[in-house]
Amino acid sequence: MNSVYIDESGYTGADLLNQDQPFQAASAIYISDSDAMSLIAKHFPKLKSEELKYRDLARRQTNWNALLALQSDLLKNYECVSYICDKRFLLILHFLDYAVEPFYYDRGINLYEDGGNYSLASLLYYTGDTLLKGDNFLNILSLFQSAMKSKSEVSVVSLIEKVKASPWHELPEAFGPLAHESSSCIEAIMHKDVSTDGAYVVLFSLISRLEVMLSKNYKIIHDRSKNLEQYDITLNKMITHRDEVSFKETELTTLKFPLKLASVSQIDSRDSPGVQLADVLVGGIIDSSKAITGKKVNDYNRRIVNLYKDNQLIHLLPNIDFTEQKKFRKGTQGSEVIDYFSRHFS
Structure with a gap:
């Protein structure tokens, strides 16, 4: 063979x-x-x-x-x-998969259509630090990664609090789901079979x-x-x-x-x-x-x-x-x- x-x-x-x-x-x-x-x-x-x-x-x-x-x-x-x-780009794509997309799925919106997730991830890659000012975006990514690994309520709460404390209104399409504590996104992050x-x-x-x-x-x-x-x-x-x-x-x-x-x-x-x-x-x-x-x-x-x-x-x-x-x-x-x-x- x-x-x-x-x-x-x-x-x-x-x-x-x-x-x-x-x-x-x-x-x-x-x-x-x-x-x-x-x-x-x-x-x-x-x-x-x-x-x-x-x-x-x-x-x-x-x-x-x-x-x-x-x-x-x-x-x-x-x-x-x-x-x-x-x-880092892959981590942003994972963030969209679990901390964003379930919110849109519940509303009948296909975030993946024609690579929409890749376009949004690319925008975040280049502008996330500027839009959220300082280390906010990096800290959100780090907390998201930790929550995906630990699957603990404490880690998810820390992630949501960090999002809420940041200027998330600058790009609500990406950060709004967690800022509004979307239950579907929380469940996706907590799912035992997914990781980064x-x-x-x-x-x-x-x-x-x-x-x-x-x-x-x-x-x-x-x-x-x-x-x-x-x-x-x-x-x-x-x-x-x-x-x-x-x-x-x-x-x-x-x-x-x-x-x-x-x-x-x-x-x-x-x-x-x-x-x-x-x-x-x-x-x-x-x-x-x-x-x-x-x-x-x-x-x-x-x-x-x-x-x-x-x-x-x-x-x-x-x-x-x-x-x-x-x-x-x-x-x-x-x-x-x-x-x-x-x-x-x-």
């Missing part, structure tokens, strides 16, 4: 405000171990360590050209996809694109790590799900069940050249995020971005081009996906 190797970087569980790791990423590559070994030998013939580790190599500028050449080789000649997510963990979002995006890219059944192999154990739980639920159903996600992607994905397993990265190459891709896309977001641009990370074709890179980043957002997500079934996955993959 065809093997797809995946690796992740920046996973911090339910903590999406980690300042040291603001981005979460994952990469997948469809390649044989023999091809992977040949590529490593071609681009790093003098490698002395027992495995190719992106982070060790990228520290030295003398390795940048070889790393770029390797990533270019992979992206030109193999089926690859990488996902990059701004975790980013593993589900990463996997859902990667699998959606792999299912489109690959025509035959495949298996996923990843590094043996605690971070990826959470991925296994969700993946196995998706693999064993046999209902025939499909959801349009974006202009490019529709996810259909049952999946072509047949199994998932772990391996020590030292024994898997394929996993080592997935590590190179995900390490590169984390570095390239600095160029994508304009936070830190050098010639190396800018050139990584340019290696990717549009269908090889998935962004979960804020975008205030609302016309483009609406076109890209027109007709998407965000509300249906949330409901379906809550029932079957919690």
Whole structure:
């Protein structure tokens, strides 16, 4: 069976405000171990360590050209996809999912229609600090994250009090539901099966694109790590799900069940050249995020971005081009996906 190797970087569980790791990423590559070994030998013939580790190599500028050449080789000649997510933006999307959307749902308004939630989240990302003045927005996000984790009444009350004490009238569409103590929003935050963990979002995006890219059944192999154990739980639920159903996600992607994905397993990265190459891709896309977001641009990370074709890179980043957002997500079934996955993959 065809093997797809995946690796992740920046996973911090339910903590999406980690300042040291603001981005979460994952990469997948469809390649044989023999091809992977040949590529490593071609681009790093003098490698002395027992495995190719992106982070060790990228520290030295003398390795940048070889790393770029390797990533270019992979992206030109193999089926690859990488996902990059701004975790603060993801937390804002979660805030809309649980602290805002239930209020609108009760009134027959579809916040997800044509990606309306992404547009509102992007607006909040760029203007939330200014609209709520000072640290109010950051504190609300932090209290929301804590309430989603603890599920305690005390934490929810603290969140609501912080919203009420802030200038929430500046954007009542986003903060009004909690300011008015919407019972539906409180119930959604308190629900035992939801959290701000980013593993589900990463996997859902990667699998959606792999299912489109690959025509035959495949298996996923990843590094043996605690971070990826959470991925296994969700993946196995998706693999064993046999209902025939499909959801349009974006202009490019529709996810259909049952999946072509047949199994998932772990391996020590030292024994898997394929996993080592997935590590190179995900390490590169984390570095390239600095160029994508304009936070830190050098010639190396800018050139990584340019290696990717549009269908090889998935962004979960804020975008205030609302016309483009609406076109890209027109007709998407965000509300249906949330409901379906809550029932079957919690």
